[in-house]
Amino acid sequence: xxxxxxxxxxxxxxxxxxxxxxxxxxxxxxxxxxxxxxxxxxxxxxxxxxxxxxxxxxxxxxxxxxxxxxxxxxxxxxxxxxxxxxxxxxxxxxxxxxxxxxxxxxxxxxxxxxxxxxxxxxxxxxxxxxxxxxxxxxxxxxxxxxxxxxxxxxxxxxxxxxxxxxxxxxxxxxxxxxxxxxxxxxxxxxxxxxxxxxxxxxxxxxxxxxxxxxxxxxxxxxxxxxxxxxxxxxxxxxxxxxxxxxxxxxxxxxxxxxxxxxxxxxxxxxxxxxxxxxxxxxxxxxxxxxxxxxxxxxxxxxxxxxxxxxxxxxxxxxxxxxxxxxxxxxxxxxxxxxxxxxxxxxxxxxxxxxxxxxxxxxxxxxxxxxxxxxxxxxxxxxxxxxxxxxxxxxxxxxxxxxxxxxxxxxxxxxxxxxxxxxxxxxxxxxxxxxxxxxxxxxxxxxxxxxxxxxxxxxxxxxxxxxxxxxxxxxxxxxxxxxxxxxxxxxxxxxxxxxxxxxxxxxxxxxxxxxxxxxxxxxxxxxxxxxxxxxxxxxxxxxxxxxxxxxxxxxxxxxxxxxxxxxxx
Amino acid sequence: xxxxxxxxxxxxxxxxxxxxxxxxxxxxxxxxxxxxxxxxxxxxxxxxxxxxxxxxxxxxxxxxxxxxxxxxxxxxxxxxxxxxxxxxxxxxxxxxxxxxxxxxxxxxxxxxxxxxxxxxxxxxxxxxxxxxxxxxxxxxxxxxxxxxxxxxxxxxxxxxxxxxxxxxxxxxxxxxxxxxxxx
Numbered sequence: 001x002x003x004x005x006x007x008x009x010x011x012x013x014x015x016x017x018x019x020x021x022x023x024x025x026x027x028x029x030x031x032x033x034x035x036x037x038x039x040x041x042x043x044x045x046x047x048x049x050x051x052x053x054x055x056x057x058x059x060x061x062x063x064x065x066x067x068x069x070x071x072x073x074x075x076x077x078x079x080x081x082x083x084x085x086x087x088x089x090x091x092x093x094x095x096x097x098x099x100x101x102x103x104x105x106x107x108x109x110x111x112x113x114x115x116x117x118x119x120x121x122x123x124x125x126x127x128x129x130x131x132x133x134x135x136x137x138x139x140x141x142x143x144x145x146x147x148x149x150x151x152x153x154x155x156x157x158x159x160x161x162x163x164x165x166x167x168x169x170x171x172x173x174x175x176x177x178x179x180x181x182x183x184x185x186x187x188x189x190x191x192x193x194x195x196x197x198x199x200x201x202x203x204x205x206x207x208x209x210x211x212x213x214x215x216x217x218x219x220x221x222x223x224x225x226x227x228x229x230x231x232x233x234x235x236x237x238x239x240x241x242x243x244x245x246x247x248x249x250x251x252x253x254x255x256x257x258x259x260x261x262x263x264x265x266x267x268x269x270x271x272x273x274x275x276x277x278x279x280x281x282x283x284x285x286x287x288x289x290x291x292x293x294x295x296x297x298x299x300x301x302x303x304x305x306x307x308x309x310x311x312x313x314x315x316x317x318x319x320x321x322x323x324x325x326x327x328x329x330x331x332x333x334x335x336x337x338x339x340x341x342x343x344x345x346x347x348x349x350x351x352x353x354x355x356x357x358x359x360x361x362x363x364x365x366x367x368x369x370x371x372x373x374x375x376x377x378x379x380x381x382x383x384x385x386x387x388x389x390x391x392x393x394x395x396x397x398x399x400x401x402x403x404x405x406x407x408x409x410x411x412x413x414x415x416x417x418x419x420x421x422x423x424x425x426x427x428x429x430x431x432x433x434x435x436x437x438x439x440x441x442x443x444x445x446x447x448x449x450x451x452x453x454x455x456x457x458x459x460x461x462x463x464x465x466x467x468x469x470x471x472x473x474x475x476x477x478x479x480x481x482x483x484x485x486x487x488x489x490x491x492x493x494x495x496x497x498x499x500x501x502x503x504x505x506x507x508x509x510x511x512x513x514x515x516x517x518x519x520x521x522x523x524x525x526x527x528x529x530x531x532x533x534x535x536x537x538x539x540x541x542x543x544x545x546x547x548x549x550x551x552x553x554x555x556x557x558x559x560x561x562x563x564x565x566x567x568x
Numbered sequence: 569x570x571x572x573x574x575x576x577x578x579x580x581x582x583x584x585x586x587x588x589x590x591x592x593x594x595x596x597x598x599x600x601x602x603x604x605x606x607x608x609x610x611x612x613x614x615x616x617x618x619x620x621x622x623x624x625x626x627x628x629x630x631x632x633x634x635x636x637x638x639x640x641x642x643x644x645x646x647x648x649x650x651x652x653x654x655x656x657x658x659x660x661x662x663x664x665x666x667x668x669x670x671x672x673x674x675x676x677x678x679x680x681x682x683x684x685x686x687x688x689x690x691x692x693x694x695x696x697x698x699x700x701x702x703x704x705x706x707x708x709x710x711x712x713x714x715x716x717x718x719x720x721x722x723x724x725x726x727x728x729x730x731x732x733x734x735x736x737x738x739x740x741x742x743x744x745x746x747x748x749x750x751x
Binding site for chain 2: 119120123124127128131148189317318319321322323
């Protein structure tokens with residue numbers, strides 16, 4: 001059938017099972033939006049306030065549903081506004097397809113209005129990107145883009161289409177998704193090197209070797225990383241952890257990959273890791289990291305990190321092996337499959353003495369029960385008590401992010417949506433919108449700080465328009481808390497440009513956007529507000545006033561041995 | 569082992585726009601200066617072969633190879649063993665030859681190095697020579713006194729000796745890429 005490029009693009013989205021896209025229109029992408037107008041019954045378009053909000057929403061949608069997120073934007077500023085969102089998705093391996101349009105072939109390369117080389121700009125922050133200049137290639141490219149975003153280690157992919165391609169016509173033959181690898185670019189890719197492109201079956205020799213290492217270990221430690229969440233391998237992980245009876249330390253990205261309430265959990269690991277997690281790293285004899293890349297927030301000092309132990313890395317991405325920490329053994333493969341194979345090879349073990357040692361250290365930080373002000377721990381407790389247990393949490397970046405990563409217990413992959421790798425302040429509200437759109441039946445809360453919230457609070461307009469009852473909880477300390485904490489501990493209390501003694505009034509701001517809000521300074525006030533927020537049926541902002549000098553504890557400074565706690 | 573030395577990489581890639589910048593970006597990101605780079609198509613016009621030489625230690629070159637293998641347009645990456653590979657580059661040299669005596673001496677030098685004279689003008693001589701860097705340095709040293717007007721190198725190209733190739737048949741386990749698995 002002859003169709004315009006714009007129609008082919010939309011048909012290709014349907015091939016992929018896409019029913020929701022996030023985006024913002026503009027000059028060069030008009031043909032695509034004109035076509036979306038005809039498909040409103042099958043594709044729901046969420047219009048955000050800013051392209052960055054759309055990029056985070058598509059990312060939050062992808063992380064919370066496990067599906068590929070889709071985000072549209074126009075050329076020039078439209079697509080450069082996506083870049084922070086693309087980099088955020090890239091660092092946390094989130095599958096999002098970004099579709100942008102560029103100026104026409106004739107005006108390309110002439111510094112035309114709203115022209116920018118977006119494929120050049122996004123080269124380092126995408127898994128791969130494409131520029132489509134021939135309408136006959138469009139369907140093929142879209143099919144490959146989705147396969148790549150979703151496959152292997154997931155990640156963002158960008159397709160830039162020159163405007164005239166969206167208007168030109170070509171023959172389009174529908175092709176069900178299962179057949180995409182049989183022809184066109186994907187077909188050629190498979191033929192080119194079939195061993196490269198399948199989900200790799202782990203090397204059984206490697207698996208046997210690890211099973212053997214586990215049998216000989218007396219003090220094994222598991223690390224649950226983001227790969228367990230991406231691969232939805234939580235059941236397999238649980239089975240293995242219980243079978244080998246090993247303590248489990250969880251990274252920020254691994255939250256939900258292993259139940260936070262499981263008695264084997266030592267809690268978070270790394271810079272703000274618990275005593276139990278970090279001490280276990282320093283005293284285990286076998287450390288098995290699953291889907292964890294040993295970032296500098298986990299392996300603070302790669303040289304001393306578990307130096308007494310044999311380190312084993314299980315990862316789908318070969319280039320992560322030995323990148324940050326030198327390992328003794330590795331298995332390349334999908335976490336789910338590797339854990340299954342390991343489980344088949346092992347029998348029930350018992351490591352009670354080792355567990356007794358590890359759990360003699362604290363698995364949670366103890367906080368003072370506050371005086372006259374609300375404490376971060378009290379806020380978390382109230383939310384945990386009043387909200388449903390499967391509440392999804394989207395966060396921004398800073399102290400509040402660490403507090404909710406530490407205090408909440410996550411039960412399933414995708415429950416915590418946070419920018420762990422890129423640390424994008426302003427990520428949370430967009431991500432919460434995406435999570436709520438993808439999971440309308442769940443309660444979604446957006447945890448933020450006054451600094452982060454100020455960055456992208458314009459998306460309250462989106463929340464209001466689409467009637468998304470998201471609860472925003474601001475840990476309002478009137479400062480950039482995490483930076484202030486560093487300034488307190490490491491920079492002689494020189495609070496350079498971190499004090500936020502300025503507006504706006506967040507309650508009035510919420511009201512201006514047509515939402516409700518309340519400022520709270522005590523547990524009782526907070527409880528009232530949360531109850532009201534849960535029942536009101538629309539977006540709600542709770543501005544929690546906390547002390548400026550609250551700290552995230554414990555803390556190990558960057559680059560130091562993991563047990564060198566600066567504060568307990 | 570962890571010695572910084574000149575290392576040669578052969579990379580098979582799709583012959584399409586943007587691939588070279590994707591490949592070279594990986595080197596610049598970690599601050600590696602590319603010492604030599606040569607690109608050309610192979611017997612398959614849709615596939616190009618890039619030969620890159622960088623100064624790096626063993627650990628980092630391994631990491632670079634793995635990062636390269638992850639790129640979608642990259643088919644294959646091979647770190648060449650210096651003892652078991654052949655490396656050649658073509659050098660073109662334009663020398664000032666204002667007298668016939670100088671001209672004769674330059675031709676003599678060229679003959680000794682098995683270089684060919686490919687262009688003559690009343691006051692210049694252009695010679696072409698194939699070799700490794702040591703041979704190139706030697707001829708440059710000899711003709712320097714006459715005055716080198718221009719010098720250009722193609723960059724090193726390299727192949728393994730014997731039956732080894734960059735293709736799958738002779739690959740070892742570690743050289744296959746699983747990181748790219750996209751389906």
